[in-house]
Amino acid sequence: MNKKQFLQRLEQSLKKLPAEERRDILADYEEHFAIGMSEGQTEENIVEALGNPGQIGKETLASYHLEKVGTTVTTGNIMRAVWAVIGLGFFNLVVVLGPFIGLSSIVVAGWAVGVAFIASPLLVLADVAISPTTFHWFQCFAAIALCGLGFFISIGMLFTTKAFTKGFIRYLNYNASLVKGGMKREV
Amino acid sequence: MNVQFKKGVLELCVLVLLDKQDRYGYELVQKISDRIEISEGTVYPLLRRLTKEEYFTTYLKESTEGPSRKYYTLTAKGRDYLHQLVQEWRTFSEAVNLLIKEGVASE
Numbered sequence: 001m002n003k004k005q006f007l008q009r010l011e012q013s014l015k016k017l018p019a020e021e022r023r024d025i026l027a028d029y030e031e032h033f034a035i036g037m038s039e040g041q042t043e044e045n046i047v048e049a050l051g052n053p054g055q056i057g058k059e060t061l062a063s064y065h066l067e068k069v070g071t072t073v074t075t076g077n078i079m080r081a082v083w084a085v086i087g088l089g090f091f092n093l094v095v096v097l098g099p100f101i102g103l104s105s106i107v108v109a110g111w112a113v114g115v116a117f118i119a120s121p122l123l124v125l126a127d128v129a130i131s132p133t134t135f136h137w138f139q140c141f142a143a144i145a146l147c148g149l150g151f152f153i154s155i156g157m158l159f160t161t162k163a164f165t166k167g168f169i170r171y172l173n174y175n176a177s178l179v180k181g182g183m184k185r186e187v
Numbered sequence: 188m189n190v191q192f193k194k195g196v197l198e199l200c201v202l203v204l205l206d207k208q209d210r211y212g213y214e215l216v217q218k219i220s221d222r223i224e225i226s227e228g229t230v231y232p233l234l235r236r237l238t239k240e241e242y243f244t245t246y247l248k249e250s251t252e253g254p255s256r257k258y259y260t261l262t263a264k265g266r267d268y269l270h271q272l273v274q275e276w277r278t279f280s281e282a283v284n285l286l287i288k289e290g291v292a293s294e
Contacts, residue, residue: 028212028235029228031212031256032212032231034254035213038253050226051226051229052226052228055229056226056228056232059232064235
């Protein structure tokens with residue numbers, strides 16, 4: 001097997017990974033080949049020393065999936081992690097699901113208030129459009145003030161949501177290790 | 188040697204090699220394979236995993252010959268982990284050595 005065949009087989013076994021990740025991994029091996037060949041090794045020798053590309057692919061995939069939840073935070077990932085931790089025991093149904101529902105309601109409510117405040121000038125406009133005779137300056141100013149406040153609340157919520165997400169993932173990890181009886185390290 | 192066992196030791200070797208200086212992937216692979224028989228390709232997934240776990244950071248550096256090389260630097264977190272692994276390794280290997288010694292002596 002030469003360099004090209006090795007890289008092709010490796011790429012084949014990594015096709016489930018995102019393109020960027022895959023490119024990154026292949027670049028490591030290309031660098032390995034380049035340095036090896038500049039030291040006078042043949043492609044065949046390097047391939048032989050590297051080992052089976054299918055096996056390498058498998059190991060890379062396994063470690064990728066393990067890290068996924070820890071590095072990329074998406075709703076799907078978090079939900080999967082929540083269910084995974086709940087799966088650890090019925091005890092957790094209360095301990096994990098409870099705080100999760102409670103805290104996420106607070107986050108949702110905060111966002112709702114922020115957005116509603118921002119939208120309040122629209123209500124004044126609607127009011128004027130429906131019954132032009134009832135226009136009050138007070139309503140107009142109050143709405144503008146609320147709108148400004150709404151922006152601040154939304155920005156605040158942005159940070160709160162981030163902090164909440166981070167904190168909760170940490171809590172899940174802690175919880176998982178607690179239920180499993182502490183992280184046991186293999187020798 | 189047992190594959191799982193070797194994998195754990197490989198992690199320790201990589202961390203030890205980076206304790207004193209930054210090194211690039213090829214260099215790490217050669218240093219280890221000079222002493223221990225390994226499939227060299229398995230070092231790279233290990234390096235990726237340890238990087239993602241924030242034990243290493245990486246940077247690219249131009250080389251006088253050939254393409255730029257990806258160097259690995261041990262982080263403070265990585266160093267803590269290294270010390271822990273070294274400790275575990277010492278306890279473990281001393282115990283095994285003792286068992287071997289007792290075993291050989293009684294034969």
